[in-house]
Amino acid sequence: MPELPEVETIRRQLEPLVRDAVIVAADSHWSDKFTPALDAVGSTITGIARRGKYLLFQLDDDHELVAHLGMTGSFHLETGNGSDPSCAAHGKHTRAVWAFDDGRHLVFDDTRRFGRLRVVPKGDYGDIATLHQMGPEPLDGDFTGASLHAAIVGRSRSIKTQLLSQRPVAGVGNIYADEALFLAGIDPRARRVGRERCDRLADSVKQVLATGIDNGGTTLRDYVNAEGDEGQNQHALLVYGRGGEPCTNCAEPLSTIVIDARTTTFCRRCQKR
DNA sequence: CCAGCAGCCTGAAAGC
DNA sequence: TGCTTTCAGGCTGCTG
Numbered sequence: 001m002p003e004l005p006e007v008e009t010i011r012r013q014l015e016p017l018v019r020d021a022v023i024v025a026a027d028s029h030w031s032d033k034f035t036p037a038l039d040a041v042g043s044t045i046t047g048i049a050r051r052g053k054y055l056l057f058q059l060d061d062d063h064e065l066v067a068h069l070g071m072t073g074s075f076h077l078e079t080g081n082g083s084d085p086s087c088a089a090h091g092k093h094t095r096a097v098w099a100f101d102d103g104r105h106l107v108f109d110d111t112r113r114f115g116r117l118r119v120v121p122k123g124d125y126g127d128i129a130t131l132h133q134m135g136p137e138p139l140d141g142d143f144t145g146a147s148l149h150a151a152i153v154g155r156s157r158s159i160k161t162q163l164l165s166q167r168p169v170a171g172v173g174n175i176y177a178d179e180a181l182f183l184a185g186i187d188p189r190a191r192r193v194g195r196e197r198c199d200r201l202a203d204s205v206k207q208v209l210a211t212g213i214d215n216g217g218t219t220l221r222d223y224v225n226a227e228g229d230e231g232q233n234q235h236a237l238l239v240y241g242r243g244g245e246p247c248t249n250c251a252e253p254l255s256t257i258v259i260d261a262r263t264t265t266f267c268r269r270c271q272k273r
Numbered sequence: 274c275c276a277g278c279a280g281c282c283t284g285a286a287a288g289c
Numbered sequence: 290t291g292c293t294t295t296c297a298g299g300c301t302g303c304t305g
Contacts, residue, residue, distance in 0.1 A: 114298080130299085156275085221285085221297075263298085
């Protein structure tokens with residue numbers, strides 16, 4: 001499940017490969033989640049930005065191709081496929097293909113079809129609610145304990161649910177939320193988190209995301225980067241996916257519960273409500 | 274405005 | 290062995 005470190009890894013690999021590419025044709029799966037791929041035909045890619053878990057392909061006509069990978073989305077480049085960009089000519093789960101003027105194809109695969117594509121005027125995210133209301137980038141400096149506290153104070157949902165909402169901070173998903181809450185010593189069910197604990201949590205969020213990027217992302221099931229390789233951060237996880245195993249801090253068996261239909265693993269002794 | 278939740282998806286794994 | 294059920298979860302859109 002691509003979260004910020006996985007999306008950033010893909011962005012870094014892809015950007016130098018697609019810069020200045022001219023999109024001459026495209027094809028997509030029939031779902032209206034993917035048909036906007038065709039709106040990018042005729043444009044030149046000038047770079048790739050990222051906001052939270054969204055990839056933002058910059059187009060030369062003052063538009064952006066906004067891509068969300070959902071649960072199982074991945075991008076890769078293929079060479080030597082001629083000028084036919086049909087999805088059927090690629091993989092079973094190919095949802096979009098963009099043909100470049102040099103003969104290469106940018107391919108978007110997404111087994112479970114939770115991903116989404118849109119072409120919008122640059123910066124115009126009014127129709128993409130989560131992106132429109134996205135909180136600060138965690139590794140850019142605007143995200144602090146103070147900003148986190150300001151974003152959650154007065155709200156009644158659990159701290160984990162709020163992290164996943166993308167509003168207090170951009171790019172945190174289920175894996176890195178569990179990891180950050182463990183490092184900060186905060187129970188994921190906590191509904192009141194004061195300023196001091198927000199300081200610790202902000203630091204933990206930055207730490208787990210930066211480590212995730214350094215390790216090339218986390219591969220538990222489907223994630224592969226733009227070169228088709230798995231990440232290595234799964235070996236650095238302290239709680240996610242380790243229910244029943246001893247806490248690395250106190251040896252108490254880690255608990256697994258469900259919060260908002262998401263598997264949540266934490267230590268009942270080390271993490272406080 | 275906010276909280277809460279169903280629905281979207283497929284394939285692997287578990288259950289019978 | 291083979292069929293059925295369960296599980297994974299980010300985001301959207303609806304309801305109260």
